[in-house]
Amino acid sequence: MAPNLSLLLGAFLLLLVTVQSKNHTKPPEKGFNFLQHLEGCHKGQTVKGLHELKRYLEKFGYLNYGTTSTHHHSKTTTTMSNLNHANDDEFDNLLEAAVRAYQSNYHLKVTGSLDSETIQEMMLPRCGVPDNIVNATNSFPSRKMKHPKVFDMVAQYTFFPGRPRWPLSKTRLTYSFQSSAQVVGLQTLRSVCSRAFQKWQNVSPFTFVEAPQGATGDIVIGFHRGNHNDGAPFDGSGGTLAHAFAPTKGWFHYDADENWSTNPTSMNQIDLESVAVHEIGHVLGLGHSRDRNAIMFASYSHNPIRRDLNTDDIQGIRALYSS
Structure with missing residues (x-):
């Protein structure tokens, strides 16, 4: 019986070690903490994890590789090569423009690089509704055409694209x-x-x-x-x-x-x-x-x-x- 007990004990210890090793695997990062190690990144670099930043900026309205256009005189064409960068870790021109738009929207220093202040802002818990940015530039919603410039200097609110609202008859x-x-x-x-x-x-x-x-x-x-x-x-x-x-x-x-x-x-x-x-x-x-x-x-x-x-x-x- 002793050899069988030894085999059972060995199998149990092996199972215990396997379970413990699984329990000690690195836990998934909480919230937006995946952004933390990207601090200091800037255009021209290739850094592991930048594709996650791209998804973050796309989710919140700052980046869209699928509809980027180039303008030559009166002709507009979609740059299909941009689609190749949507899921890679390259800090390209579009990503820099998106970071600059984000920094401008949050009244941060507009550098286009991931300085500590920008990363800290991005890591804050937030609402899941995208910010109302027209595209990865410094342009903002159309209320600028709705009010005099003097009023717009103090108004910071935005509306959804197309300005949807409840019917005025339904109060x-x-x-x-x-x-x-x-x-x-x-x-x-x-x-x-x-x-x-x-x-x-x-x-x-x-x-x-x-x-x-x-x-x-x-x-x-x-x-x-x-x-x-x-x-x-x-x-x-x-x-x-x-x-x-x-x-x-x-x-x-x-x-x-x-x-x-x-x-x-x-x-x-x-x-x-x-x-x-x-x-x-x-x-x-x-x-x-x-x-x-x-x-x-x-x-x-x-x-x-x-x-x-x-x-x-x-x-x-x-x-x-x-x-």
């Missing part, structure tokens, strides 16, 4: 809750969202009412994780916190994998209410603001937590719904 919007993952109690979520809707109701033509039980509202709010069948899968803890869709879709989704709280006391907790106020702004038609103090600024702030609308948010919603 009473209902909302309901539908989640595929249980994160917080329904009563807690109802209370948080009621306060968030009230902030927008105070400064806009809208009235927000919870839909009757069992009915689907104009706006549907819920917690979901990973791929949840809306074309915009969540990325787990860190990174993208929530997203919402332009009018009149009415979808507002929280990432269920985040550490949500109604009263955050640590850096790893995300405030339910501040994110709700932000995403409702999107549901109503506002894009991201370039004003860091605005509720519609894309990145999440731990200190201070933003729950209240500021002047830019109010100007934005009123400009969108002015007749």
